[in-house]
Amino acid sequence: MNYDYTVIIFMALTLISSTILFIGKYSARTHVLVLMFIALFLLLFPQILSPYIIGIDAHWERVIAKNTIINGHWNPNLVGNVVNGALSIAILAPAVSLIAGVSMDMVTKIIFSLFAVLHIPIIWKINKKVFHFSNRSSFISVLLVVGTSGYMLGSIHARQEVALFIMLLLTYFIFSEKRKSFSLTLVTILLFIGLTISHYTTAIFFIAILFSSSIIMWMLTKKEKFEYMLTVITFLIFWTMFVVYATMIGSTYSVLNILTALLNWAIGSTSIVVQQQLNPSFGNVFSIFNYLINILLIALISLGVVISFYMAFIKKRCIKITQQKYIVFSSLAAGAIFFSLLPGISLVYNPERIFITVLLICSGFMVIGLKSAFLLSAIIIRKVSNLRISTIKVNRVAVLFCFVIVLCHLILQVGVPQYTVYNDTGNKYFGDIQEDFHYTFKGEVNGIQWLKDTMDNKTLIFTDFYGRGQIPLQSYGMFARNTIITVKDKNSIHADYPILFYQQKSTIAKENQLFSEDLGAISQIQRYLDGNNLIYNSGTAKVFSIF
Known part of the structure; x- marks a missing residue:
């Protein structure tokens, strides 16, 4: 059965409902529910086309989860499958399967996808707390996340969905304006441990950036307190050593040989994802548009981060300490996008996954970046032509332009124009799954x-x-x-x-x-x-x- 028209109809409804929300005045709850419904469809549609798991990672996860059920306990031996170190798969998935009485495939394909849907209200809360966004600006920034392929296809990366959910919870608690109590600190430490044992690469990425941003904040303000960071980093180092030791057990390589091999590999290898991004091949004009919009979005996020940092620490704008912390934290996270393009680094952690991780944190800066670009343009026009341009009108035009860009990004990422005009089915949402290499x-x-x-x-x-x-x-x-x-x-x-x-x-x-x-x-x-x-x-x- 051909479901291509189902996707086209749903995308048409998405464009209509998004436009109605943008034009009208609706509650925050309405905006969030619409975004969650859009996300639910995009996440689950590829999964419901087949009763079996999708993607290479999903197979390794299934092996680990099934072994736990067969053995009746978690075997900490990681040799041959490092995924066994992710307890979100080794313990949580089997537990959910047994308690709910559903198959393991149903857990990783459907139930774990709900973690990605729950990203939306947390991002919304963060945007409101940190940026003091209006409903309209918050809607645009979250729709940017939902309309990115790394998020839409997140359902094939079960353990990462769990880890990113915990990461966003941590981000909300750490940068909230609530008074830090003992109970909140304890919950935060437990969440850090949960993040580490869910997906240790995401944990290393998040904790390294958080710790680095704490040091920078201390250097800039002399007010930063490290509090529980030492405990968190100690556990992270312990778990990382466990994973590395368990995967290398039985190896007889010397430390020098290992370091030499890593150096040669890091210099000479580049992820195929990076190769495709740096040397793109375009099948049609819409592929070019999709590529250019992606570049534009990265540029706007970077501009938003730079402008925010400049206003907070150079211009000394009076903003709350939590906002300053978030700006420094986001600056380092945004820099990771460019760092991930380096040879070797791109093979350690898929750059697309780094991008969606950063986007969950930094999507709000895209709106700030575009507003800043429009305001700077207005200032230049005023000086050159002496025209009086209302700042309020400039902001409104910037938000409208931002909304149009995000909608274009969404439909191009799904592949609607590529399919309708050129019958291009090179996307998970169109074409026969029997021709898709990733399906089982x-x-x-x-x-x-x-x-x-x-x-x-x-x-x-x-x-x-x-x-x-x-x-x-x-x-x-x-x-x-x-x-x-x-x-x-x-x-x-x-x-x-x-x-x-x-x-x-x-x-x-x-x-x-x-x-x-x-x-x-x-x-x-x-x-x-x-x-x-x-x-x-x-x-x-x-x-x-x-x-």
Whole structure:
């Protein structure tokens, strides 16, 4: 069934409802509920198209969660799957599955998506507390977050959804104007611990920026108190050491060898995401618009942060200490966007995830940046032409322009104009999911189940790297990792004894741009398999018997 028109109709309703809210005068609750409804659709739509999990990370998470249920306890051994260190998956997901009586896939696909929806009221509260935004400006800044692909596709990153929710709660409590009591400090420390064991990379990012901003605030004002930061950082270091040690246990590398390898890797490697952003290929004119608007938004956020910092610490505008802290904190967070483009760093943590993490914190600065740009333009016009331009009118025009940009950003990120004009289905919201590399198909799950019923868990299974067969074999088949051999070329298939070869997504892999340089190896493997005995074929998954 084609759901493309469902997306188009929903986006039309989104544009209409957003415009009505922007023009009229409605309560904050109405704005937040509309935003949550839009977010709920965008988050869940890709998930409801398939009963199975989506994305590579989701498979590793499923392995960990299922192991906890099978074993009846959490096994702290992280060797082979570092995701086991994320207790949001290793403990929380199985607990929710057992208590609610729903499948693990339902928990990570649907229930955990609600954490992302709950981001909205927290961001709204932060914008109101820190920036003193009107409902209109708050709506625009939150709609910017909701309309960003990193947020819309957040449902495929379950553990990060939980971590970002905790991070936003921490941001709200830390930068609130409430008097810091013992109970609030205790809750904050517990939330820090929850953040660390939910997604340690997000925790490292957040705590490092928070601690750095605290030092800068102390240097600028001499008033900053570190309070519970030492406790928080101690636990973070402990958990990071546990994760690193557990994943490297059994390794015999010296410290010097490890540092040398890391240095060589950091200098010479760059994430494919960064390569695509720095060297974009445009399929149509709307792809160009989408790219330019993304650049514009980053520029406006950066301008908003710079202007806010200038007014708070250079011009010494009289603002509250919590606002000063938030400005310094956000300045460092915004700088992380550019830092993530560095070689090696981009491989440690996906730049798209860094961007959405920063956007959750800094979306309000986009409105400030655009208002500042318009006001500066008005000042220049006044000096050049002596025209009298009302500051109130300039602000109104800036907010209107901001609203238009955010709406354009939303529809371009969803891919509506690309699909309607050029029939471009290169987006999670359009096209046949059977052609999408990230989905798990029924034929693959059936093929893996057939393997489980046919052979024991100790028999070796060969699979090719390009179809990503190893991942569902572990997540849906629960085959041990040491029973699966992944090959990248025909010469790696050793048939000295009878073996089984599991192949999936063979057609999709050939068309995936990630493997554009590997088409020769893919074709060699395919010709080799075609010369052997096909014993199972479900369409998207095949099993060959090789002698």
